Amino acid sequence: MKITKMKLYTVPPRWLFLEIETDVGITGWGEPVVEGRASVVKTAVEDFSNYLIGKDPRTIEDHWQVMYRAGFYRGGPEVMSAIAGIDQALWDIKGKFYNTPVYELLGGKCRDKLKVYSWVGGDRPSDIKKGVQDLYASGCTAVKMNGTEEMHYIDSFEKIQAVCERVSIIRDMMGYKMDIGVDFHGRVHKSMAKVLARELDQYHLAFIEEPVLSQNNEALREISKYTATPIATGERMFSRWDFKNVLMDGYVDIIQPDLSHAGGISECKKIATMAEAFDVAVAPHCPLGPIALAACVQLDACTPNAFIQEQSLGIHYNKTGDLLDYIVNKSAFQFEKGFIAIPDGPGLGVEVNKEKVLEAAAIGHNWKNPVWRNYDGTVAEW
Numbered sequence: 001m002k003i004t005k006m007k008l009y010t011v012p013p014r015w016l017f018l019e020i021e022t023d024v025g026i027t028g029w030g031e032p033v034v035e036g037r038a039s040v041v042k043t044a045v046e047d048f049s050n051y052l053i054g055k056d057p058r059t060i061e062d063h064w065q066v067m068y069r070a071g072f073y074r075g076g077p078e079v080m081s082a083i084a085g086i087d088q089a090l091w092d093i094k095g096k097f098y099n100t101p102v103y104e105l106l107g108g109k110c111r112d113k114l115k116v117y118s119w120v121g122g123d124r125p126s127d128i129k130k131g132v133q134d135l136y137a138s139g140c141t142a143v144k145m146n147g148t149e150e151m152h153y154i155d156s157f158e159k160i161q162a163v164c165e166r167v168s169i170i171r172d173m174m175g176y177k178m179d180i181g182v183d184f185h186g187r188v189h190k191s192m193a194k195v196l197a198r199e200l201d202q203y204h205l206a207f208i209e210e211p212v213l214s215q216n217n218e219a220l221r222e223i224s225k226y227t228a229t230p231i232a233t234g235e236r237m238f239s240r241w242d243f244k245n246v247l248m249d250g251y252v253d254i255i256q257p258d259l260s261h262a263g264g265i266s267e268c269k270k271i272a273t274m275a276e277a278f279d280v281a282v283a284p285h286c287p288l289g290p291i292a293l294a295a296c297v298q299l300d301a302c303t304p305n306a307f308i309q310e311q312s313l314g315i316h317y318n319k320t321g322d323l324l325d326y327i328v329n330k331s332a333f334q335f336e337k338g339f340i341a342i343p344d345g346p347g348l349g350v351e352v353n354k355e356k357v358l359e360a361a362a363i364g365h366n367w368k369n370p371v372w373r374n375y376d377g378t379v380a381e382w
Helices: 038-052 060-069 077-097 128-138 157-174 190-203 214-226 240-249 264-277 290-301 354-361
Strands: 003-011 015-022 027-030 113-119 142-146 179-183 207-209 231-233 339-341
Touching (some): 003 354, 015 038, 027 290, 038 077, 113 290, 128 157, 157 179, 157 190, 190 214, 214 231, 240 264
Parallel strands (some): 142 179, 179 207, 207 231
Antiparallel strands (some): 113 339
């Protein structure tokens, strides 16, 4: 079996899909993208295609090693995202070739169902009450919300109180029927993160996410002194080497590698196994499309320390397209009391609607994240 073609589709709302064709009629799909830099990742995938076309798609580990190590300069979000999407598609092909789910090729499933969570509130959190009610009615039992808007190095306690009030709305309305995660989104600097983490402790959250940017992970040592809430991070870390030090430091409880950013299924399985050795949980980051989510589910199915999965159905970014628009088997991601079933179809377990992909690719997108500024005009983290 040989790779014959690699086709890329830029589709709304902000995704990039990859289709790899073979000479035996088997096609694999992947989702290589960095939100806001889809065109850069597209170019990187095209560059890798010069090596991959004509090769056997089943030798996934060797291809991964070549893509990562044959370049003198390694890593970074765009290159690792290109590798990630290619890796997903190769696993999809291999699973289809052997007529089995990818998780069976990675040791077999270790769970019967998978807990998932949804987003509520948007970039600037609002309408929390109605959003949570609607999600709970749909079968969702865990939510995550952005904590703050712009936050300066030292900022007003009024912003801290606003976060607490939004969280208390959910607690007062739902009690403990709804698990809550609060995403600091790297918007908060160390000084204010300590305050926010301490104030949120009273709500007994499932986790706080990215209290500081991953470049500042050393600050977690201090922040962890102010909270008993599990600390999560990792969406902006791109390889096992990025995760190595944060695991050794011992201040993280949950890691969140993104299977479309951190080298794909192959690399994230290794990262998850590393985390297991440090007694750390895994909750893959995935505010992306259906192929990325399908890859995550395959990993979660065979990873004992994976405990919950992010998914983006109905997220605020998806106004011009949503996950189910692009797949045929729409029941694949259906909630039932906060869980989704482990798929039993071959490969990634989703059937991509090629007709819809072509239609959407004719529209395309040039999505960029907003540029935020603090009250004094300085650039803020988004």
